[in-house]
Amino acid sequence: MRAPRLLRALSSLRVRLVVAFALVAAVATVTTGALTFREARTGVLQQSQDTVIEDFRERVNTLVPNYRFPPARPDLEAFAADIARGGRSDNWRVLAVYRELSATSVPADSFRELSPAMREAVHSGSATVFQRVTRDARSSLVVGMPVTFAGQHAADRGPSGLEVYLTVPQTEEQGYVDALVTAIERATVPALALAVLLALLAARGVLRPVRALRRATRSIAEGRLDTRLKVHGSDELADLSHTFNETAAALEESVAELRRMEAGARRFAADVSHELRTPLAAMSAVTDVLDEDAAGLDDDTAMAVRLISEETTKLADLVNDLMEISRFDAGAAALHLDDIDLAESLRRTLASRGWLHTVHTSLPEPGVLRGRVDPRRLDVVVANLVANALKHGGLPVHLRLYEQEDAEGGRQAVIEVADSGDGIEDGVMPHVFDRFYKSDTARTRSEGSGLGLAITAENVRLHGGTVRAANRPQGGAVFTVVLPLEHDDAAQRTARPGKGDRS
Amino acid sequence: MPRVLIIEDDRAVREGLRLALRRQGHEVAAAATGEDGLEQLRSFRPDAVILDLMLPGMPGLEVCRRIRAHDQVPIIMATARGDDTDVVVGLEAGADDYVVKPVRARVLDARIRAVLRRASGPPAEYGAPPTEHHGDLAIDRAGLTVTHQGRPVALGPSELRLLLALSASPGQVFSRQQLLEAVWEHNYHGDARLVDACVKRLRSKIGEASGNPRYIHTVRGFGYRFGAR
Numbered sequence: 001m002r003a004p005r006l007l008r009a010l011s012s013l014r015v016r017l018v019v020a021f022a023l024v025a026a027v028a029t030v031t032t033g034a035l036t037f038r039e040a041r042t043g044v045l046q047q048s049q050d051t052v053i054e055d056f057r058e059r060v061n062t063l064v065p066n067y068r069f070p071p072a073r074p075d076l077e078a079f080a081a082d083i084a085r086g087g088r089s090d091n092w093r094v095l096a097v098y099r100e101l102s103a104t105s106v107p108a109d110s111f112r113e114l115s116p117a118m119r120e121a122v123h124s125g126s127a128t129v130f131q132r133v134t135r136d137a138r139s140s141l142v143v144g145m146p147v148t149f150a151g152q153h154a155a156d157r158g159p160s161g162l163e164v165y166l167t168v169p170q171t172e173e174q175g176y177v178d179a180l181v182t183a184i185e186r187a188t189v190p191a192l193a194l195a196v197l198l199a200l201l202a203a204r205g206v207l208r209p210v211r212a213l214r215r216a217t218r219s220i221a222e223g224r225l226d227t228r229l230k231v232h233g234s235d236e237l238a239d240l241s242h243t244f245n246e247t248a249a250a251l252e253e254s255v256a257e258l259r260r261m262e263a264g265a266r267r268f269a270a271d272v273s274h275e276l277r278t279p280l281a282a283m284s285a286v287t288d289v290l291d292e293d294a295a296g297l298d299d300d301t302a303m304a305v306r307l308i309s310e311e312t313t314k315l316a317d318l319v320n321d322l323m324e325i326s327r328f329d330a331g332a333a334a335l336h337l338d339d340i341d342l343a344e345s346l347r348r349t350l351a352s353r354g355w356l357h358t359v360h361t362s363l364p365e366p367g368v369l370r371g372r373v374d375p376r377r378l379d380v381v382v383a384n385l386v387a388n389a390l391k392h393g394g395l396p397v398h399l400r401l402y403e404q405e406d407a408e409g410g411r412q413a414v415i416e417v418a419d420s421g422d423g424i425e426d427g428v429m430p431h432v433f434d435r436f437y438k439s440d441t442a443r444t445r446s447e448g449s450g451l452g453l454a455i456t457a458e459n460v461r462l463h464g465g466t467v468r469a470a471n472r473p474q475g476g477a478v479f480t481v482v483l484p485l486e487h488d489d490a491a492q493r494t495a496r497p498g499k500g501d502r503s
Numbered sequence: 504m505p506r507v508l509i510i511e512d513d514r515a516v517r518e519g520l521r522l523a524l525r526r527q528g529h530e531v532a533a534a535a536t537g538e539d540g541l542e543q544l545r546s547f548r549p550d551a552v553i554l555d556l557m558l559p560g561m562p563g564l565e566v567c568r569r570i571r572a573h574d575q576v577p578i579i580m581a582t583a584r585g586d587d588t589d590v591v592v593g594l595e596a597g598a599d600d601y602v603v604k605p606v607r608a609r610v611l612d613a614r615i616r617a618v619l620r621r622a623s624g625p626p627a628e629y630g631a632p633p634t635e636h637h638g639d640l641a642i643d644r645a646g647l648t649v650t651h652q653g654r655p656v657a658l659g660p661s662e663l664r665l666l667l668a669l670s671a672s673p674g675q676v677f678s679r680q681q682l683l684e685a686v687w688e689h690n691y692h693g694d695a696r697l698v699d700a701c702v703k704r705l706r707s708k709i710g711e712a713s714g715n716p717r718y719i720h721t722v723r724g725f726g727y728r729f730g731a732r
Contacts, residue, residue: 277583277604278513284605285519289526316605323583334587338679338695339724348691372724375680379692 013210014203018196025195026188033184041177045132048173049141053130056143056166059083064147069160071096076103083164095165113142113167122146122163132170140169209237213244225252270326276319283312321451325435328458335462337372342413345375346401349382359386362400369403371413371485377459378483381467384452385417385479393419393477403485411485412465418478423471432469433457456481505619508549509533510540510566511581512558516604520553523608529615537561541569544576550622551577551615554598556589564589564596571597575659577618581606594700599661600687601694617688622660635670637729640709640718642670651709661686662705665698669719669729678726702727 063082067075080096084105094105095114104111113133121129122144130143147162212229219227227248229241287309294302294309327333343363350356382399389397400416424432431437436450460467465483472478507529511517514535521531532547534540537558544552552570556563567578580593580601590601599618602611634643641650647663649656658666664686669677677685679695687697706719720728 274583278516281604281606282513282515282519285516285523285608285611288608289523292526313607319605320603332587336694336696340678340680345691352690352692370724376692376694 014200014207017203017206018199021195021199021202022192025191029184029188029191033181033188037177037180037184040180044173044176045170048170049130049132052141052166052168053128053143056083056164057128057145060145060147060164064162069162071098071101071162073101073103076101079103080105080164083166091169093167095167097163097165099161111165111167113140114144114165115142118142118144119163119165122165126159138169138171139174140167142167206237209241213241216244216248220248220251225255266326266329269322270330273319273322273326276315277323280312280316280319284316287312318451321455324455325451325458328455328462333458333462335374335377338375339370339372340375341366342369342371342373342378343401345373345378346382346399346415349379350386350399353383353387355386355390358390358395358397360396360398362398362402364401364403369401369413371411371483373413373463373483373485374459377462381456381459381481382415382417384456385415385481388453389417389419389421389477389479392421394421396420404482406484413483413485415481415483416478418472418476420476423475424469424477429469429471433467504528504530505551505615506530506532506547506549507551507553507615508540508543508547509553510535510537510558510563511553511555512536513555516555520608520611524612524615527608527612529612537563537566540566544570544574549576551579551618553579553581553611553615555581556593557583564592567593567596567598571659575622575657577615577622577660579611579614579618590694591696591700594697595703597659597704599659600697613688618660620688621664621686637670637673638717642666649709656708658705658708661697661701662708665701666705666709666729669727673729676722676725676728682726698727 060083063079066082067079071079076096076098080094080103083096084092084094092105093109093111095109095111096103113135115131115133118129118131123146126146126148128143128145130141133140133142142165144163144165147160147164149158149160209229209232216227216229225248228245231238231241231245290305290309294305297305324333344366346363347356347361350359350361386397386399397420398416398418400414400418402414404412404414406412428437433453433456435454457467460481460483463483465481467479467481469477469479505528507524509517509520509524509531511520511533512535517533517535521533524531532543532549534543538561540552540554543549554563554567558566563580567580570576570578577600578598580590580598581604582590582593582601583604593601599621600614602614633645634641636642639652643649644667649658649663649666665682668682668685679698680691680693682698683689683693683695684691686701687693689697702719702721706716709718711717711719718729720730722728
């Protein structure tokens, strides 16, 4: 789990900016430092080296004439000590060699810094040779020169066989160089800190609009389409914010347009139902007259009269259902809660429709399952589900009621209406609660209005409950309604137009 | 033959109802406006009024109030589905029942007969004391009169029937559904707001303080109980 989190942290813009700035700063300081160091070091060493060699040569030239040639051992010793004494610093160590004789300025000095190769170079050449030697973490300059005879003519000049070597520790120079390295190191830390600070500032400058953009996008996704960004400046991010605002405005407008169209369509349905109601009221009033008199008419007329009567009744039911759905859409459906015995309510629903002996029931004893519901809406829910089961499912139809607890420990009533028919086809299942949904494409008219289950779902939703349809493993469909039994009286719901959250 | 007055502005509905109710054995008069209806109320002396709430000119609710101002004739409102507030206001104005249009003649006839039964009173209860006293309230079950502090109280048919039903068993709790069945002859799933509106009217007529009723007590979660304190 840690690796992906680290990866995600690294992929954040802020971290990437900081890392990049720090890297650039580090590379810049280290490169500058390294170049400066090299130049400075070369300069310092070169200068001290030149001085040393110059001094040494001068010393040798000055002192050589004071001694006998060829020298004896004491002469060599004196000579070496003499040269060493004249050094600018106190720690010149000198080795003077003549053939097999050698003498050092410091008694018993092994002169280990002197390499055989250098010795050979001095011995065979006539030029001054120098070498920087680091031994035991101390660097020193070793200079060697053969002493030649001075003469007017080239033939007179030649190696005298006397060689002089000098070793000077370069601790002071090393000190300079070390100080330089320390200075560069010290400069790197504030440079890095400054880089990180700048990176953070830059990140903030970029991230603030990005974060605002993210918040705004989320807000839009949550449905607040009037979300807009404040545009600062005129950089690319400002352009982006501008584009975002334009997109949001376009989106808001399209959605508003869609809502207007939907509201218009719904209002149209409501208006149509409303207008149909008055003529239907007149027709419904006289259907009973038609029914009574049909018996006394000739067959054709009687049939026509009965047809008109029956269809008028269906039309009235359809218009009533449409009006009811329109009320849900308009948010005008109110819940009138009452404390009732749910089993009694269900029994009465069946009894008033003559279903008590058709439907198998499994209900709690009277008085056991009481709850706050809208009794009339519960009646509609149960009647529609049972009617649906009797019409589209197969007998026997079972109605079951029991209580359960929801996740928060609240009381819920569960109402199950199961039939023994063929069940619901998979393709139909998601649409069973749709308005006017017909399972066959021929759109043959069924007995009901086609709104029964949609009204059921709306009524359940108004109670804050859920309704779902499923197929039973043993065959047949089962509709399950879950209703909360306790309601906050203050929060008596009304239907909200728009999103349906039935499941 | 019961006399029914229909106040309905739409000609087709008015004629349809008149025809159908006549066939159901009523003597029917019809008015197209509230003003005409109030006029006919005096001349025709109906036993029941069918009142459309959506009337041009004087609104149905106003007609209802004016009738109740001096008359306890049973009133059945004819409403459109969706006019929920109108139903409550109408019931509180004194209507006894309501039907939702479109309505079949047989259903309306059943409601009319139920409301007429409420108005005509129960079979005489022999042996029962002629007048019961509950605090300041005197109920004469035989004469169907109620007096409060000696003054007669003018109760509509539903109010009277509700008071009789509740006071017949003082202390017993009646659920709204029980009262709907006993008083209005509706089924169990009738509109409980009929009961609530009627209780409200009844309480105000017998001088109950709204927050502290003396006679009709609300039993939260169950219904109503009669008991004089």
